[in-house]
Amino acid sequence: xxxxxxxxxxxxxxxxxxxxxxxxxxxxxxxxxxxxxxxxxxxxxxxxxxxxxxxxxxxxxxxxxxxxxxxxxxxxxxxxxxxxxxxxxxxxxxxxxxxxxxxxxxxxxxxxxxxxxxxxxxxxxxxxxxxxxxxxxxxxxxxxxxxxxxxxxxxxxxxxxxxxxxxxxxxxxxxxxxxxxxxxxxxxxxxxxxxxxxxxxxxxxxxxxx
Numbered sequence: 001x002x003x004x005x006x007x008x009x010x011x012x013x014x015x016x017x018x019x020x021x022x023x024x025x026x027x028x029x030x031x032x033x034x035x036x037x038x039x040x041x042x043x044x045x046x047x048x049x050x051x052x053x054x055x056x057x058x059x060x061x062x063x064x065x066x067x068x069x070x071x072x073x074x075x076x077x078x079x080x081x082x083x084x085x086x087x088x089x090x091x092x093x094x095x096x097x098x099x100x101x102x103x104x105x106x107x108x109x110x111x112x113x114x115x116x117x118x119x120x121x122x123x124x125x126x127x128x129x130x131x132x133x134x135x136x137x138x139x140x141x142x143x144x145x146x147x148x149x150x151x152x153x154x155x156x157x158x159x160x161x162x163x164x165x166x167x168x169x170x171x172x173x174x175x176x177x178x179x180x181x182x183x184x185x186x187x188x189x190x191x192x193x194x195x196x197x198x199x200x201x202x203x204x205x206x207x208x209x210x
Contacts, residue, residue, distance in 0.1 A: 023069050025187045026194070027061035027079070027124060029091075029117075029180050031149060038173045039151055046107070046152035046163050054194070058091070058117065058147050060183055061124050071131055072187065076198055078127040079185060083200035085123065087208045089116045093149060093176040096167050098160065105160040107152035107167070109174060116208075117147035120183070 035056050043050040066072065092112040099106040111117060121141065152163050167174065182201045188194040 023066040023187060023189050024063045025061075025066045025072070025075065025185060025197075026059065026063040027183055027185055028057040028059050029089075029183050031056040031058070031176075032178045034178075035093075035149070035176055038176075042151050042163070042166075042172050046155060046159060047150060048154055049150070052193075056149055056151075058111070058149050058180075060117070060121055060147075061128070062141065066187065067132075072197070074131045075128065076185065078131055079124070079183075079198070079200045082120075082123045082127050083183065084203050085206075086120060086202050087206040088202045088204060089120065089180040090208075091117070091176075091178055091180055093174070095174055096151070096164075097148070098164070100160070103154070103156060105152070105155040105157070106150055107155065107160065107163055108148035108150045109176070111147045111149075114147050118145060121145045121147070 039056055040050070043056065066075075090113075093109040094112045095110050097108055097110045099108070122145075125141070152159070155163065166172065180202070181204075182199045184199045185197045186194045187197050
């Protein structure tokens with residue numbers, strides 16, 4: 001993901017085949033189809049996650065090793081409880097920003113109001129802490145969590161400059177408004193594709209801000 005924000009797509013591209021097989025999980029918010037339609041071209045050129053068939057998304061919980069796969073059902077139960085405690089989340093993506101590191105530059109669409117997504121992340125992290133205790137505490141971003149939607153990843157300095165120029169020139173749509181109604185748990189074993197295990201629907205009966 002290794003930068004503090006930890007990109008979901010970076011994990012997909014840096015699996016080490018020599019390592020012992022292990023299972024990982026991640027929790028993401030899938031973006032609506034209109035975003036795929038608007039951004040497929042830029043992601044095809046600049047985001048390795050596109051080739052890995054990773055949809056445009058906002059990461060809630062970056063990939064972490066599932067040390068005990070038997071706990072997967074506990075994770076699912078915990079995520080159902082989190083989803084039931086929150087209303088659907090309106091999201092506005094406005095403009096772009098970047099995380100810069102030599103040879104690993106990331107360009108993303110910025111979330112205008114981060115507070116609801118940070119609240120979701122915190123509740124997810126707290127629920128997972130109940131499942132795992134302190135053994136995976138370093139995988140919970142908390143104060144370092146910055147929700148965003150990646151459109152360019154693992155960029156060289158040249159590709160970063162080219163993409164930023166294209167975005168500034170107005171070649172791509174950068175503003176989107178939509179409502180997130182669910183989040184999804186993904187799991188994979190080393191060397192295998194990511195698999196959607198379960199989507200958890202937010203509670204529409206809860207009024208936002210309560």
